[in-house]
Amino acid sequence: MIKNSKVIEIIEQEMCDLFRIPADEMFEFKLDCGQKYLKKRFEEYPEMRQTLAHSEVFWKWFRMIWTNRDRNLLYKCKVKKWGIVYANPVNVKNEVWTLSRNHTWNEVAALYKDFHESNAVNMELRPNSIVINRALVELELSTN
Numbered sequence: 753m754i755k756n757s758k759v760i761e762i763i764e765q766e767m768c769d770l771f772r773i774p775a776d777e778m779f780e781f782k783l784d785c786g787q788k789y790l791k792k793r794f795e796e797y798p799e800m801r802q803t804l805a806h807s808e809v810f811w812k813w814f815r816m817i818w819t820n821r822d823r824n825l826l827y828k829c830k831v832k833k834w835g836i837v838y839a840n841p842v843n844v845k846n847e848v849w850t851l852s853r854n855h856t857w858n859e860v861a862a863l864y865k866d867f868h869e870s871n872a873v874n875m876e877l878r879p880n881s882i883v884i885n886r887a888l889v890e891l892e893l894s895t896n
Contacts, residue, residue, distance in 0.1 A: 760819045767822050771864045781865060785872035786814045792873055804879065806894075807887035813879050814872075821871055825864075 768775050787805065794801035804810040879887075 756816075760815060763819050763822050763826065766826060767864075770826070771861045773861050773864070781868070782815070782818060785818075785869050786811065788869070788873045789814070789875060793875075793878060800884075803887050803891050804884075807883075807890050809883055809886040809890065810879060813883045817875070817877065818868065818872065821868065825867070 764778070765775075767773070768778050773781075790801045790805055794804065
């Protein structure tokens with residue numbers, strides 16, 4: 753049986769390869785989206801935002817949510833010699849995202865980033881009480 757962390761790593765690598773985005777750039781992009789998410793979702797709670805921003809358990813949760821979106825996107829993607837096509841259109845910023853032979857790989861990577869940034873930042877989903885409580889315990893342990 754493959755562990756969840758290994759599945760996440762495999763999907764992350766597939767997405768980097770598929771969209772031709774270097775792994776370090778992808779990491780920075782996810783971090784930036786996570787920070788934007790925290791800023792928007794916890795705008796009225798700066799202490800909680802700060803706690804979650806430094807919480808390993810929050811980032812594991814965020815990474816899992818991100819990977820689930822990637823898994824769904826991979827399901828819809830098909831790679832051809834000239835680029836990527838979709839069995840089902842993908843919704844990006846309330847627009848249907850379809851690709852043609854006219855898209856460059858830089859444009860494809862930009863569309864991928866728009867897809868994730870808009871979904872991550874505008875995500876209504878919040879960490880559940882388990883994630884919040886563990887983040888608070890992490891904070892308490894780190895200050896003692």
